[in-house]
Structure formats: C-alpha cells, structure tokens
Amino acid sequence: MTTALKSNPNAPRPGTTAAHGGKVSQMKAMIYLGPGQIKLQDRPKPDITSPGDAIVRVTQTTICGTDLHILKGDVPTAAPGRILGHEGVGVVDSVGAGVTAFKPGDHVLISCVSACGTCEFCRKQMYSHCTTGGWILGNTIDGCQAEYVRTPHADMSLYHIPEGSNEEALVMLSDILPTGFECGVLNGKVQPGCSVAIVGSGPIGLAALLAAQFYSPASIIMIDLDDNRLAFARKFGATDTINSTDGKAAETLMKLTGGAGVDTAIEAVGVPATFELCEKLVAAGGTIANIGVHGKPVSLHLETLWDRNIAITTRLVDTVTIPRLLKTVAGKKIDPALLITHRFTLAEGEKAYETFGNAAKTMALKVIITT
Amino acid sequence: MTTALKSNPNAPRPGTTAAHGGKVSQMKAMIYLGPGQIKLQDRPKPDITSPGDAIVRVTQTTICGTDLHILKGDVPTAAPGRILGHEGVGVVDSVGAGVTAFKPGDHVLISCVSACGTCEFCRKQMYSHCTTGGWILGNTIDGCQAEYVRTPHADMSLYHIPEGSNEEALVMLSDILPTGFECGVLNGKVQPGCSVAIVGSGPIGLAALLAAQFYSPASIIMIDLDDNRLAFARKFGATDTINSTDGKAAETLMKLTGGAGVDTAIEAVGVPATFELCEKLVAAGGTIANIGVHGKPVSLHLETLWDRNIAITTRLVDTVTIPRLLKTVAGKKIDPALLITHRFTLAEGEKAYETFGNAAKTMALKVIITT
Amino acid sequence: MTTALKSNPNAPRPGTTAAHGGKVSQMKAMIYLGPGQIKLQDRPKPDITSPGDAIVRVTQTTICGTDLHILKGDVPTAAPGRILGHEGVGVVDSVGAGVTAFKPGDHVLISCVSACGTCEFCRKQMYSHCTTGGWILGNTIDGCQAEYVRTPHADMSLYHIPEGSNEEALVMLSDILPTGFECGVLNGKVQPGCSVAIVGSGPIGLAALLAAQFYSPASIIMIDLDDNRLAFARKFGATDTINSTDGKAAETLMKLTGGAGVDTAIEAVGVPATFELCEKLVAAGGTIANIGVHGKPVSLHLETLWDRNIAITTRLVDTVTIPRLLKTVAGKKIDPALLITHRFTLAEGEKAYETFGNAAKTMALKVIITT
C-alpha cells in the first residue's frame, strides 16, 4: 500500500484494534438504499486508492438539503448503496504518497467539493467544476456520514483546523456557509450601504444572511412563508422580514425601498415562484444571485428586464472561500454555531434525518452528528 | 432668453436668415405620424427651454432598429408627431445659461442617452437610467432626424469631436458602437484568449463583433440565418460563422469548441429563440450578455444552469464609453465606417427608412442621412 | 441677480434683516491672515457668481488637519485673507439658475471637493481632479468656517441630508470619513477575514479604522506613538495596538501576524518614517494605501519589494462614496459621532483652533463649530 510511508503509527490499521477502540476494518455509515430509504449499516473502512487520497476519521458531520434530494430519488448520480454526506470535520488517519499538506493526526475540515487544483476549472478557482472532482462525496463516491471517509485530492480539499477551534461550528464551513457567501453574497456583490433581499429563510438563506453582514449592507430583508424561520432571521440580523403568504411580498418590499427595489436579491429556495419574485425585487443596476437548486425552467421576464442593467448569477459552491471564512471565524466576525439547532450521535443517524427532514415541525436548521 | 449671453453671433436666429442659408425658424424633420407612417415635414426650429440645453445643428444622422420599432407602433412612449432619431453629429448653435463645456460653433457628437450627471444613477455611470434623462431623444422629446435638435443636459450628453475626424464615422458612436461595446463586450467580460459567440449578425451584432476585437479573443463565432450577414461578419473579423437555419447551431458550436461552449455568448436579436440558444452555447463559468430588445419572456433553464456558474446580464446602453471609443477611433483601433452601407440626404429621408427597413434585400447595415 | 427665480422667499436678502436675526450682508468668518494668524472677522455675505453655485447657510463646520497646514503657511494656494474650512452641513439659502437638484431650505452636507461632473476626471469618478473644482473650498476660494459659503457646482457637491439625521455627525462625511474610506479602506482593498495595519491613530487613522470595519477584517492593528490615541483606537474597534516609541513596531507586528505581515497597511501620518514602516509591514500580495499628506520624498525599497507583488496607492479624497456613507449611517453601520470630542460656537472659533491644534494635550479628535 502506497500510504505505508506516511501512515500514522498510532492510527488503527485494517484488521487491527483501533486506537479509539473497536475493530475498524468495519465501520458504521448512513447508507442510501433507494428512494425514501436511509439506514445505518456496517461497511468496510475505506482504503486509499490514489496517491492524492486521505482517509479521514470523521468526528462530526451533518445533513444537507441535498441529502434529502438524494433520499427522494431526485439525484440520479447517487446510486443506492451510497454512503451519504459531504460535510464534516475529523482527524487524518492516513494519506497517499502524493499528499504533501497533511499527515496523520491533523485535524481537518472536509470541503463538500473535491478539487485537483490543476485542471482548467480549478485554475480559475471553479473547484465545483473540477474535471476529476467537484461534488462527488456522498454522491458519486462514498461520503462523510460514516466513521471514516476517503477524500480524493486531499491537498486541495481538506483544510487545517486552527488549534482551539470549536470544531462543531466549523462543520458549517464544509458547505452551507461557503454556499451562502460565494453563491449569494459574493456573486450578489453585497457592498457597504446597499440593500439586500433574501428569498427563503431556511438554513441556506440564513447562512447567506450571516455572510452578507460581512459587508455592512444598510438593509437585509428576509422573505419566507414561515414565521418561525423569519423569527430566526430577525435574530440573525435581518433588518426587515416579510411573510409572503399573502402573495404581496413584492409590493411590500417596494414600499420598504421607496419603490427602488434592492441592489441584491438572493434566491435561496429553488422553485420558479421564488426566482420570479426576485425578478420583481431587483433594482435597476442590481443583481439576482441564485443559490437554489432548480428542477424546472423559470420565466425570465426580459420584456421588462432587458433595459434594467441587471445581472443574474448561478453557481455551484466552489468552497474557494474556506480559508477566508476560517479567518473570519477566528476573528469572531461570524458565529457559524448559530445555525446548529440539534445534535445526534451516528447511532441516532436515522432520527437525525427525520428531524432535519421535518424542519417545519422541528424548527431544525442544521443538525450535528457526532460519530 | 437666457441663452442670449452665449449664442453664436454668427449663428442663425429665430425668424432671421440663417448663416447656412434659408429661414431657420422652420426646419425639415422626419416625423412619426402613427403606426407605419413616417414623413418629412416642416417643423419650428427648437428653442432652449432649460439652462442645461443646447441646440445643435445636425449635420449627419442615422436610423436605428429602435426607430423601426417606433414605426411599428411598438414603443408607446413615442407619440405620433414625434421627430425621430437619437444619433448624430452636428455643430452647436446655441447653449443655455448652465452649459459650461460647449459653445456655439463646437463640433459635437450627440449621445443617444441624455444624462444629468448628478442623480443617483448617473453617479453610478448608469446614464441610461438618469431620472431626468436616459433615452428620451426621438422618444419622449423630439430627436435628431431634423435640421436642428434640442439636447437637454448638454454638458453630459454631447462630446467634442476632435479636429480632423471623419464625422460621418462618428455617428456610429452615438448608439450602436457603445451598445455593442457596453452591453455586449464589457458586460460579456471578453478577454484576451477567450471564446465568443454572437447570435445575430445584424448591425448591432456586427458592432459587438468590432468592439470585441479590442480584447483579442481567440475566437469569435457569429451565428445568423442570413448568409449575406455572415459574409459581413467574416469580413469584419469573425473567426467562424454558423448559419443556424438547420436548427443545429448549438451542436455545430459545441464541435467547434471541443464540447466546452463559449466564454461569452452575446444575444443581439431580441427573441426567445436566440436567447435560449445562448443558454445552450455558454460554457461553465461563462457569461450571456443580452443586447436584444425583448418583447416577451424567455425560458431560463435553471434546471441545467443553476450549477454552471454563469452570469446573465442586461443593459440599456449608458454611452459612458464614448470618451474611450473616441480615443480608439483616433488611435485607429476600430473603423466605425465599416458599418455604413448607404447614404442619403434628409430630403430622401423616407427612402432611407425604406432601405434600412428592408435590410434583407438591400443589405443595409447603417445608413447615413446628411441634413 | 440670476438667482432671483429660485431664492427662498423666507431667506435673508442682502442688506435686509435676516430670518435668523441680524443684518446678513455682513457675516462672521474665520480668516487666515498669514502664517500663524487666524481670526474671526466680519466679511460680506457671499453672492452667487455662476449658474451652478449655491449659497449655503452653514449650521455646523469643523477644522481639518489641512487647515493647520494652511495656518503654518505650508499651502501656497491658500492666500492670506482666505476664509478657511471645507467641511460642514447647512441649509441652502439660494441657488443659481443652473442648479436643479437643490432649492432654498434644503438641508445639505457640503463635500470638501467640488465637482463639475462633466470633465474627464469627474466622468472617471475622480472628483478630486475636477478641472474646475477639486479641493477649492477654504483653499483657492472662501470656505465653510463662516455663516455662509458659496459652493460652486452645487448639484454635484452638495448632498441632501435625510430627515431626522444627526446633522452634527454628518459633518464627518464632508471629508474625514470619505478620506478614511476611499484613500484607506477601498484603495487598501480591505476584505472579510484580512489583516489591516493603520499607522497613525489620529483623527484620519481612526476614521479609516471605523470605515475598515465595514468589511469585517479579522484583525486591525493600530500603530502610534501616543497611548491616548491608541486607547481611542481600542475603543473604536482595533484588535491590537502597538506603541511604536521603541522603534520596534515592525518586529512586534510580524510576531502578531506569524511573520506574514498584513494584507493592508494604511499610512495615516504623512512623513517618511511612517510610510517606510508600512513598507516593512505589508505582506506579499498586499497593499500600502497612503492617506497622509507628504512634504518630502520617501525611500521606496524596491530592492526588497520588486518581487513582493504589492500595490501602493495614493489618493486625494474624491468623496464619491458620500451617498453610500449616508446609507451606512442611516443603517447604523457606522457611528461618525464617535470622532467628535469638542464643541464650540463660531464666536469661539479661535479657541477651537487652539484646542484642535494642541490635540496631544487636549485629546481632541474632531471639534464641531456651530455657527
């Protein structure tokens, strides 16, 4: 095995008793077994298969809205039998011969996106479109909701966790905070003194709300159908909230903005109605930054927008901002732990899915699963 | 009259014999008389009505696709009785008391967009959305297809023509070249070595083609239904052309680009089919820059585009690049005269409209009307 | 008088009794009488001399470090006899025929920079280099430390004050906050998670400190010789302070930054030693943003910096960010009043200069003079 050179002398070996107790040739993992079926099962501990791989002992992971999409059977690339999960923190167990930045024992944050660093897209900082990576964890290869995970392109896809960090909070930096920051705030060009509307006050909309405050916009208006979520929004820093149940969100927002609309409209739901609402909210010269995962076309009203000097952006998170986000967390400019509402062990993994899947009832934002 | 102080002692006065011959209290002008009706008629010479106004004796003007839209009755803001035209060059005849940058006798280029310079939008360089200006000439106020035109906000909306210029060529800087440059090339982020597709090889698409070459893209692929226009495109610098009559333009372009698509797709037609074609042409990480004037919504296929990291931009030309374009013309980096195919006198104005309106037959790009 | 049309019927007229009491053909003003001499004297109330002018009744003004430079005789453009001052708020008294955005009675903020809006530099948002404006108030023409001031190019150089504002606090938006924001923070490219050092913890350094926090940098290190000023810095949000009296500021900062230096070093003093300190503080890839007014050349150590991928910027404030700053104040993202330490009446103007000029003793930052 190519990793022999660099494996941790104190780390568990296949077929041996692991340092942290128990036989580790087998491990527990949350397995997608087909539409509607997710189970905690035993699986072989993963091995390094490529020189750029690392094996990470996962300490904490979480569930993403995308995991629920897979569970509904909506993500054909994720086949039954797949270990789910693309977020988490852990400790490096072993590394391949080509890994230079990490060694066994290192505490690491796992990016939801794997990046080779050298392909045309990675060189443009578009890790999401890496020709041999992108979003593969818990999708086309086994993921993080397990005791161990194999992470390809480890040098580019893991991040050192500064000593003394709240590691649980950093799980939010695997996907949801970079998504809100990159797809919503950076693409949306949020600037000091500007006005922002975020349509959708679920976990991802709230992550965008937290990240937007890096730039001191004068107003952030959150729009949702659920008063509980809007209460979170106000707690997290929204200057105004609009419950759009009455179908008059656009009119209400226009009143709030003196008829101008907002400089930045962030779509954080993923259905035509919310995107088309953003088309009504955006000011001349403004930006609609799409975060939502869409399954259908939307109507783009170019007959009113062609002369409005707007921009519309789409983006699959690249996680290129993880290093910067780590610094903002260290500098206490953002508190990612605000997003964590529930905690489970891996043994309670199915219950965690149930809780997260019924967010309207449980008021769950993000759940932490400790492995 | 407030302009008395600054009026040209050699310039014609209302009711007097003009320096260039003839009674100028009356003038000839192309008048929109209702759907389908455009006539050369007599009109009173315009007067200064606001301190920021200038009266310009138009020497050369042209017809824009937008004038044809008005003529069809599609532009409700342009009422019957309106003098059409928003492009041209001329000589300043008189200026209002607030005008500081121009004096009678100055040779000037007229921007299609009037800008106060001080409103919220002008301060953001979005002259097109000036709260007391924007595209008003030949729309909500009388325009340039006449012997004289009143230009509001003259300090910001006229440009000095350098001595020795080919003034006819500079008529292309009133609207069509800034439109191609700003809405297509700048919004489309054309860069050295990149790939560009322009859908629509009419005058505006060809103007974008000329302006795109400022940035040395590696390839510019022009797409149109008309082989004559594609022949112009090749002459003007297109590296490839695709006749899209067979409905396979997207496939053909994908072959040309090795399956990647183009970094910049410029829409220069204004109908759903051409915009939706751009959605198929754009590479991951690329930009669709809309120039076309749209009358209907288009289908935005977010179900395939949400994770493609693209940007879509719309823009009504701001003409903020006119100063820079004047320098590129002076430096011979672009030849705007390439766009001029026909020439008429103002007396032949109706024939000019006929020729321009039947471009498929006449192969007209831009026509010059000398007044 | 050209302003007759628009003068406020309730406003005082030359030679008449003013609404706010007293004969206003004369007014009180702080006059520079030659090196070391500043006096409160009577002067004629100013008249409109150009169609773009406004006369503003000043309600509150302040003193700038630059006024002290003039007082030392270091600014040859400011001749003895000049009314000093280029900052303030007030009420429009009358406007010239070319002014469209303001009318008598409007509450306005006066920019320290006058901008025509139409010259080559104004079109590039470089108002400071306006060919007929720039910093002229209290320099080449009479300024704001008076009961009335004539403001040229009023449409571009005054700003409407939102109703209900703390107008005293907005005096900080005439010069010091835009200077800290534009010359320091924007030129310095401060970004979320980055590290910033500000050399000089006087009023302008502290203004930069306040503005830097718009962008949530992870650390802001203030450096000064005076512990009192560093105490202000900590109160205003500095994460670290260094007293550079021991000559070891660079070593201390390198320890704080793990040997990397800072992403942004802001020079806010204006002498060679502080600029050259910035050269030692800046990280590879970082920026030195100069705010200080320099009287001598500095040594630029290109023998160590040529390969460090740094940028150095200089800038005379353009005040283009005043509209945005007004929004951040309205949105409570910054509290400009923090900078105000002392208050005087115009009658106490000489004492105000004394207090501001002895800041080391008086611990003055900005003084407000109510007229």
Added chain:
Amino acid sequence: MTTALKSNPNAPRPGTTAAHGGKVSQMKAMIYLGPGQIKLQDRPKPDITSPGDAIVRVTQTTICGTDLHILKGDVPTAAPGRILGHEGVGVVDSVGAGVTAFKPGDHVLISCVSACGTCEFCRKQMYSHCTTGGWILGNTIDGCQAEYVRTPHADMSLYHIPEGSNEEALVMLSDILPTGFECGVLNGKVQPGCSVAIVGSGPIGLAALLAAQFYSPASIIMIDLDDNRLAFARKFGATDTINSTDGKAAETLMKLTGGAGVDTAIEAVGVPATFELCEKLVAAGGTIANIGVHGKPVSLHLETLWDRNIAITTRLVDTVTIPRLLKTVAGKKIDPALLITHRFTLAEGEKAYETFGNAAKTMALKVIITT
C-alpha cells in the same frame, strides 16, 4: 523508484542507451561555476525525488537577463555548480507517482515558476510565492539549460503544448511573455483607448509591448537610450518612441500627451533613474507597473504624488496566464517568435551566453538553444 509505474517504456533508463541515442546517465548542461564563469559540462541525468516531479527531456531553452545576474554573482541563492535556466519546452521522460496530468511522451512547456497549487499563495494565484516552489529552477535547484531537467510540482508547472505548435516560439511563454503580460500589462490595467509608456525597450519591455496590444491602447510610447532597440519597438507596434539620451524624455512625453501623462507607465529596466522617470510620466489616476529587478531603493516623490490618485505595483511573474497566452498564440493574436533573434545548439551554449550578454552589439533579444 516510485515512478516505475508510469515511466515511458520507450524512454531511456538510467544507465541504458537512450531512445534518442547515446548513454543518458550522463548529460550536457550549462553550469554556473562562480562569478563570470559559465561552462558546458557533463552531469548525471536527474532522477525523480518526489512524487510530484517529472523529468523532462529539454528540446529548446533560452537565456534570461536573470541568468546574467547570476553570472555576475548577484543572486546569492544560486550557488556555484548550479545548472542554469528556467525556460524551455521539451518532452516528458518520466513522472512521479503523484503526477496525474502528464505522462511520458507529452510535449510540454516548462514554467519558470514551480507551483504546488495548494499553499496559501498558490490558492491566491500567486505561484511566484509558492511556499515550496516559486522561482527555483536554475536558482536553488538545477535548471533547464541541459538535456534533462527535474521539474517539481509538475502538474501545476508544466503545460501541454497543442499539437502543431511552433514549439520554439512557445519558449517565450516560459517567462518573458507572462512577465510582460502579468507584471506590466495586467498590473498596469491597460485598456482599450488608453495611453501607455514603456521605459526600457529590451526583451522584457518589448514583450510588454506585444502583450499590451491585446487591449488596443490608443498609444504605446517606448523609451530607451538605444536607437536599435527603439527600431525594434516601432516594428513591434509602438506608436511613438523616445530616445532618452538627452534627459528630456519626460518633457517630450508630456508634449505627446498634451500635458496629461500616460495612463500606464511600465518600468522595464530596474534602476532608480527609470523608475523615477515613470513617476514623472504617469497621469493622475494612472498606474506605474514595475517589471524591473531592482538592487537599490528609489526615491518615491510622495510630495507630488500623494494627491495624484496613482497606483504602483510590483510583481514577480506568477505565470498564471500561461493557459490564456497559449490560446492567444493559437488564435494568432500575438507572435512570440518576433522576440527570437539568434539560435544555437547546446554545444554552442557558451557562445549563446556571449551573444546574449553583448546585446548592445549583437542586437540580440532572445536566443534559442536547441539541446
């Protein structure tokens, strides 16, 4: 040896007869032997020492001004015994276990800068400051003026050469063209219609001149002491040239620019006089982009520049633009072969140094050494 898996079955092995003839355990190389001494000597063929390495059989290389600096003894990091050279094209001979993008037999361009792709600097596209790379070839490790070279971080530091390329011309993309483009043109923000001055019409200044034309500036003024070099400049596209022997270059340029100065001043020499000349040439709002390698401090005249809104940039080339430059060469937007004036074999290496080192006499720009 870890590379066994991927070595080319047709490639020469250590101690065996090479496919292209001759015993390859030994090779010829240009060795720096101490100040003033450069010799062609035998050396062992390099071996892979790290999983990210590749061994490249060099086919063509060149000499850089920096090699002459080493030869003078001015570069302490380059110890006697070093094989010089950091530019070239060749064919991959073998690759380490961690290399994924290249295989034996691939035709490659060698970047002068080695980049790991994963360190803090590489993630910011600052490959020049890679913590385990940067400019090391022919400096701290053996370089390219040899039959074979070991290239660390091969995945990020080699580039595939498109089939059918003029490989000799691509040697110009190892260093000189990216340097002119990145340090001069991109840092200098050259834009359509702008004005550019380049001080120094040697190889690097001429490379900047070629790259500047990507952006269609209205004027490019070259300044040098040598009329021969200025003749090259005119041939390569300069719009004006100034021989600065008379000490009046600044005055002459001011006349050419109507007293404004240039938007971009590029320093391409590396001595105080030329940098200080740039300080006089730059327009308000402009940029001085330093390319030169400096050995001494320069006087930065902040007493005149503090309020001129300028930027000064420094940069060691990152070669991040090589992919884009390859596309511009393929699209015939630039002809790098223009820079090649002389050709030698490796056996003539010492003569090549002599020719390049006496450029004033030989009129050499870049020399090609075929190995």
